[in-house]
Amino acid sequence: MQLSSTAPVTILATRTDRRYIPQVAVLPGGVLRLNIGVGPDASFTPGVAYHSYDDGRTWQEAPTPVPRIECCTTLSNGHYYEIDDYFFQDPDSPDDYRGWAGFSADGRAFHREVITIRAPSVEPVTLRTMRMMGQPHEPWFEMVNHANHHRPVSLDSVMIGGVHMTGIQELESPEHLLGVGYFRGLRGYENRGVLLLESTDGGRLWVERSVAMYIPDTPEGANEAALVQLADGQLYCMARTGALMHHAWSADGGDTWSTPEPVRMADTGIYVTGVMPTVRRMRGGGLIAVYGRPKSLATTDLAAAQAHDYVAEHYGVCGKFVMVDPSGTGRQWQSRLDLHEVETACQAYMGVPPEQRLRVDHDTNVRTVNSWEYLSLNEIADDTFLITYDVQRYRESWNAHPIQGVRMLRLTVQRG
Numbered sequence: 001m002q003l004s005s006t007a008p009v010t011i012l013a014t015r016t017d018r019r020y021i022p023q024v025a026v027l028p029g030g031v032l033r034l035n036i037g038v039g040p041d042a043s044f045t046p047g048v049a050y051h052s053y054d055d056g057r058t059w060q061e062a063p064t065p066v067p068r069i070e071c072c073t074t075l076s077n078g079h080y081y082e083i084d085d086y087f088f089q090d091p092d093s094p095d096d097y098r099g100w101a102g103f104s105a106d107g108r109a110f111h112r113e114v115i116t117i118r119a120p121s122v123e124p125v126t127l128r129t130m131r132m133m134g135q136p137h138e139p140w141f142e143m144v145n146h147a148n149h150h151r152p153v154s155l156d157s158v159m160i161g162g163v164h165m166t167g168i169q170e171l172e173s174p175e176h177l178l179g180v181g182y183f184r185g186l187r188g189y190e191n192r193g194v195l196l197l198e199s200t201d202g203g204r205l206w207v208e209r210s211v212a213m214y215i216p217d218t219p220e221g222a223n224e225a226a227l228v229q230l231a232d233g234q235l236y237c238m239a240r241t242g243a244l245m246h247h248a249w250s251a252d253g254g255d256t257w258s259t260p261e262p263v264r265m266a267d268t269g270i271y272v273t274g275v276m277p278t279v280r281r282m283r284g285g286g287l288i289a290v291y292g293r294p295k296s297l298a299t300t301d302l303a304a305a306q307a308h309d310y311v312a313e314h315y316g317v318c319g320k321f322v323m324v325d326p327s328g329t330g331r332q333w334q335s336r337l338d339l340h341e342v343e344t345a346c347q348a349y350m351g352v353p354p355e356q357r358l359r360v361d362h363d364t365n366v367r368t369v370n371s372w373e374y375l376s377l378n379e380i381a382d383d384t385f386l387i388t389y390d391v392q393r394y395r396e397s398w399n400a401h402p403i404q405g406v407r408m409l410r411l412t413v414q415r416g
Helices: 127-133 140-147 302-307 341-350
Strands: 001-006 009-014 017-024 030-036 047-051 060-062 069-075 082-083 087-090 093-104 112-119 160-163 163-171 177-183 193-199 205-214 224-230 235-240 246-248 274-283 287-292 320-325 335-340 376-380 384-394 402-414
Touching: 001 320, 001 335, 009 030, 009 384, 017 069, 017 082, 017 112, 017 376, 017 384, 030 069, 030 287, 030 384, 069 302, 082 163, 087 140, 093 140, 127 160, 160 163, 163 224, 177 205, 177 224, 177 235, 193 224, 193 235, 205 224, 205 235, 205 246, 235 274, 235 287, 274 376, 287 376, 320 341, 335 341, 341 402
Parallel strands: 112 205, 224 274
Antiparallel strands: 001 402, 009 402, 017 030, 030 047, 047 060, 069 082, 082 093, 087 093, 087 160, 093 112, 163 177, 177 193, 193 205, 224 235, 235 246, 274 287, 287 320, 320 335, 376 384, 384 402
8 A cells, every 4th residue: 555645734823822633523514623722732721623614625613512622533323422631530429530522413513411431440630730730720610510519629629530532433333432541540550551441322421341551661651542443343452652652452342452562564664653643444444543753763673662762752753654554453554654754845845944844853842843743534535534733833935924723634545
């Protein structure tokens, strides 16, 4: 399989504040829904939604039932589902965490409902702990009061837990869903781990099924996971670790999982690093995945890859990768394409000086001159995909004002 892309275009731009980590879903009738964070990347920074009714050419603000999402999906019946990033412990039922989900039957009218994540393995943290990276504001006050039954609350009595849901897989019906998510602490574990959860009522109650992936000897543990059901019925999970990305399989519907393995390119032998993998089954067969922000070390030597000091790199280097697996098994990833190179080539063509192009020079945490490098991926026709990512202080041409916004491109998979 060969990958080719169009030149990216700007679909959303502002000269003030930040726009980061776009999430895109294709709604009924071909409507595109874009959820994007607004402001600094911190706890409880909210998002806003936009719709496009002309294949992404123009966008208009849309209803936003959920304050901040990590995951959204369109189900087989055309219904849309999104889930909030933050859930609050019910003190009367400590395994239960209350939060919001957004629903739409037609992609135009939206509403939100209070839902429950039942996760006994999660070790919740206090609001005081979370405030180090931001604090809740409207509209989360309403949810804090609801979860605590409108009792008096304090920074130490409000407990946050549940999971940050990053992948949802529909099974035999839109009512039966599996999801993967992570939280900073799991009981009995020293590092982050990915939980598999199940819902049999269309995402209103999520119940913990198993620990899908736990990799203690990595900087971050397993987090930001993707989930897909393979053609043979197995479940496949890929996750970020702060070092080598890992993947695992389940042949029994998620009750048990294989030992996690590092993701390795079948054609080059390179071990993969990066953030927020998103994996899809292609309509014509096979898998496609995107991920961003790799580490600097690209090696075929597993011992060298495992010994590398990933923590010293902090966030990593520039890179927005696409890869495919023609076998559809998760074991034959190949044809890796770096969209960051496509992006900077466009800037070079438009006369943008090298020092002003999308980049990270000496400090890999300088997101204000680069991108969070989280990509969304949607198949809009057979072997044709829309990919989006954010840009910060981005220059479209040599004399353009820098913008914060979202870029989109069309990717084609050529078979044979």
